[in-house]
Amino acid sequence: MRHLLAFLLKHYFILLFILLEVFAFLLIINNNNYQNSVILNSTNHLTGSILNTYNTAFEYFSLKYVNNELAEENARLHSLSEKSFLRTDTTFCYKDTLYKFISAKVINNSTNKRNNYMMLNKGTKHGIKADMGVICSNGIVGIVTSASVNFCSVMSVLHENSKISAKIKKNNQLVNVVWNNIDYKIGTIEDIPTQIYIHYGDTIITSGHSFIFPEGILIGTVKNYLTEKGESMNNALIDFSTDFNNLHYVYIIDNIMKDEQLNLEEVIEYE
Amino acid sequence: MSNIYLKYTLLFVLLILFQVLVLNNIQFSGYVNPYLYILFILLLPFETPKWLLLILAFFLGFGVDIFTKTIGMNAAASVFMAFCRPSVIYLLSPKQDFEPGIRPCIKDLGFRWFFAYSLILILLHHLVLFYIEVFRFSEFFSTLYKVTISTAFTLILVILCQYLFYNFKKI
Known part of the structure; x- marks a missing residue:
């Protein structure tokens, strides 16, 4: 431990230099789109x-x-x-x-x-x-x-920023599918209005409203419906049909x- | 003593403002963009602790960066330049121990010493900065051309500033 400290003290100038440069480069890569894309592509x-x-x-x-x-x-x-x-x-x-x-x-x-x-x-x-x-x-x-x-x-x-526009197949109600890091097999649907009833086994498909996915691609089936009293929107868990x-x-x-x-x-x- | 701190703080702020408000808006023929703000690193006293040199250089570059939306680029180049400064000073006057009170400027050390000292450091700074900005080696020579021209302009400005300070002091 003492040797380590002595080493750090002896070379603090170059270590501080490296530390600051690494920090600067992290900033460059995180904040400048062009440099970021070059790094990512290469x-x-x-x-x-x-x-x-x-x-x-x-x-x-x-x-x-x-x-x-x-x-x-x-x-x-x-x-x-x-x-x-x-x-x-x-x-x-x-x-x-x-x-x-x-x-x-x-x-x-x-x-x-x-x-x-x-x-x-x-x-x-x-x-x-x-x-x-x-x-x-x-x-x-x-x-x-x-x-x-x-x-x-x-x-x-299976990503924090992933939010798929979806709908319930039987009544065309629009919902959003996100992933809350529970398990790679299980997703969450958010923002279900309370007047809508969802049952075990209901099919969730893409809505086709996002221009990314066509309408009607299977996402999963409802596994568990969570109602919370006083909330205006409910959540439900779904089983992904895809085996990621x-x-x-x-x-x-x-x-x-x-x-x-x-x-x-x-x-x-x-x- | 506090007078020195105040002076350098003022210089720090003034140089960043002058860089982002005036110099960054002057671009002769699309190639030349002088970076006068590094004058701050050039002018720091010899007895400045090395760690302070690096930290100050980082914040100086970062200060310019947040105005130009190139977060990190000027910071990286300035830190590199500050890192090279002690070696360059040693290279130019290896056996000389500077007396306290002597600062790196034309008045104290002469034109030739200061010219070589600024040229090397400015060139190093501009090399790093321009190559980070381009971020590839396929345009090596056109980037080198930009570096050379901008270095010349920055150097002229740095030396001009020296003479300006001279005159003020004599009055």
């Missing part, structure tokens, strides 16, 4: 290629499971394919799809932190941009936060009309 590039190699090596072990999953997914898509067409009225059907699905592989994922991120093997080269939704065959997964050339990082639903601990292939959703929708919204705000 580290994305490096960690992405390492994790990608690791993943290719271990991919074979889960092939059987993945095959099953893909077959199920195919079946589901066959039965639902009409859903991705935009109907503006009953006689007119938009010729192209409104949402483009880009398949991607999860190469890094976490579920045990307060704020979880995952990395996918698709990037700007494949048309990925920030704020695209990510789903898997069972339900929603998260939102793309940044993309480098070959990879992108995704803010998982077992994600292999996901789909990134590109909303082709997003710019148009956002522009229109801006126009409304100005008026």
Whole structure:
């Protein structure tokens, strides 16, 4: 201990210098968008290629499971394919799809932190941009936060800032789905008006109001309804339909009309 | 003694204000942006404790940063410059022990000494600052060009200030 103190005293000048520089760099990276994105992109590039190699090596072990999953997914898509067409009225059907699905592989994922991120093997080269939704065959997964050339990082639903606009399937009531760090299997729906009754097993789906996720993507089912006396809004717990601990292939959703929708919204705000 | 503290506090505030209100609005041909505020680090007395040097440099840079919305960049460059200052002084006059009362300025140590001393430190500061700002090496030479030009301008301003102070003292 005394040696340590002597060492610190002897070299305090250079140690203080390093401390202040590290602090300054932390400030730079946290407060300046440009520097932050450069760091994020270059580290994305490096960690992405390492994790990608690791993943290719271990991919074979889960092939059987993945095959099953893909077959199920195919079946589901066959039965639902009409859903991705935009109907503006009953006689007119938009010729192209409104949402483009880009398949991607999860190469890094976490579920045990307060704020979880995952990395996918698709990037700007494949048309990925920030704020695209990510789903898997069972339900929603998260939102793309940044993309480098070959990879992108995704803010998982298991994140402090994640707030998904959702609705109760049976009566179309709008609610918000958040994650309160209980368990990676369990989410919370907030802001349920007290006059609405929710029962065990009710299905929660995306509302399609956010321009990120299409309408009707499964989020989960109600597990437990919490009523608090005197509160005007109630909360409920849901079981996520997505198994966040077992994600292999996901789909990134590109909303082709997003710019148009956002522009229109801006126009409304100005008026 | 308190007179010195007051003087340097005033200099600290004045230099930051002059930097953010006047100099940052002057940009000749988009390349040149003199950073006169580091004059404060140049002028600190020789007997300033080293830790105080670093801390003061940090807050000086940070003060400029909060005005220009480049949080941390000027702070990092100033701290680096303050870190180099003792070595540069040793380099320029290795065997000389400065008598108390002698300060790093043209009046006490002559034009050549002060010119070399300021040139090295300003160049170091500008190198760090501009490369942090650009944050990549692919534009190495255009950044170096900016560093050179801005260093020249800052140096001219620093020496001009010296002569201004001279005259005031003689009166």
